[in-house]
Amino acid sequence: MSVQVNLFKLALITFVAVSLVVFGDTAGKLLTAQGVAPGLVAWSRFALATVLLFPFVRVRKTDLLMLRDWRVLLRGCFISGGIFSILTALQTEPIANVYGAFFVGPIVSYGIAYSFMGEAVSRSKTLLLLVGFVGVLMVVQPGFGMSSGILFALLAGCCYGSYLATTRLVAGAFPAPLLLISQLMIGSFVLLPVGISEPLLTLNATSYFLIGLSAIFSAAGNYLLVLANRWAEATLIAPLVYSQLISASVAGLVVFGDWPDKIALLGLCLIIVSGCGTLILNQRSAD
Numbered sequence: 001m002s003v004q005v006n007l008f009k010l011a012l013i014t015f016v017a018v019s020l021v022v023f024g025d026t027a028g029k030l031l032t033a034q035g036v037a038p039g040l041v042a043w044s045r046f047a048l049a050t051v052l053l054f055p056f057v058r059v060r061k062t063d064l065l066m067l068r069d070w071r072v073l074l075r076g077c078f079i080s081g082g083i084f085s086i087l088t089a090l091q092t093e094p095i096a097n098v099y100g101a102f103f104v105g106p107i108v109s110y111g112i113a114y115s116f117m118g119e120a121v122s123r124s125k126t127l128l129l130l131v132g133f134v135g136v137l138m139v140v141q142p143g144f145g146m147s148s149g150i151l152f153a154l155l156a157g158c159c160y161g162s163y164l165a166t167t168r169l170v171a172g173a174f175p176a177p178l179l180l181i182s183q184l185m186i187g188s189f190v191l192l193p194v195g196i197s198e199p200l201l202t203l204n205a206t207s208y209f210l211i212g213l214s215a216i217f218s219a220a221g222n223y224l225l226v227l228a229n230r231w232a233e234a235t236l237i238a239p240l241v242y243s244q245l246i247s248a249s250v251a252g253l254v255v256f257g258d259w260p261d262k263i264a265l266l267g268l269c270l271i272i273v274s275g276c277g278t279l280i281l282n283q284r285s286a287d
Helices: 004-034 040-055 061-068 070-089 095-104 107-113 124-138 148-170 177-188 205-231 235-256 263-286
Strands: none
Touching: 004 040, 004 061, 004 070, 004 095, 004 205, 040 070, 040 124, 040 177, 040 205, 061 070, 061 177, 070 095, 070 148, 070 177, 070 263, 095 124, 095 148, 095 205, 095 235, 107 124, 107 148, 107 235, 124 263, 148 205, 177 205, 235 263
């Protein structure tokens, strides 16, 4: 298989992965709009995904020893904090604004990979990452005020960026299915105190359906991200994750009736340039 095909496969899998995560968060926003507590939505996402996927993953008793690895525990805590924070932000903020603040994540991942993991960076890759970030700002068009919801979105982005970096750190040490199950189990335990804030029995059928969608989409998306991180460095994955904002814009249009203006559309084009440019650079360096 050629390098070009591998890079295209990486971009496609990353886009599908982050889109599934967006769909899970969209279901979560619909839940919080119905008055369901963000803590319950976050915890149920982890708990239900654990129940649904555990029978399909061959977990031996010795595999559970991975839960003693500090890297695995830290990774699980990062994704737990990220999901709880973004669902809290989505409770009060428009989805575009939340994802705009959330996209400090790739910058955090890129910085950790360079500073602590010794991954190579270049001026060209850094420039393209900044171009993508400028595109995000054009889509979001932030004002001078900063609400508590935006602060939670920033916290979610920092957690997610750290999660991406730690995923790269452990991706070669454990199989992808075990990494997914480990983060689901850790999340179910860490978020249990906030998850029991509202009894599940008080929810209606629509809420149960949305909880199921949120859990399935999120689990599938994060599983694909684990696979992507096994194939490429975090410094390559980081710009590609910006394509998540494209999915968020589509979800905002279809579900919430939001349509980007001309400046926002130009920002989306910059995000596409950032991701495609990174792929081209890596193809040239591999040839």
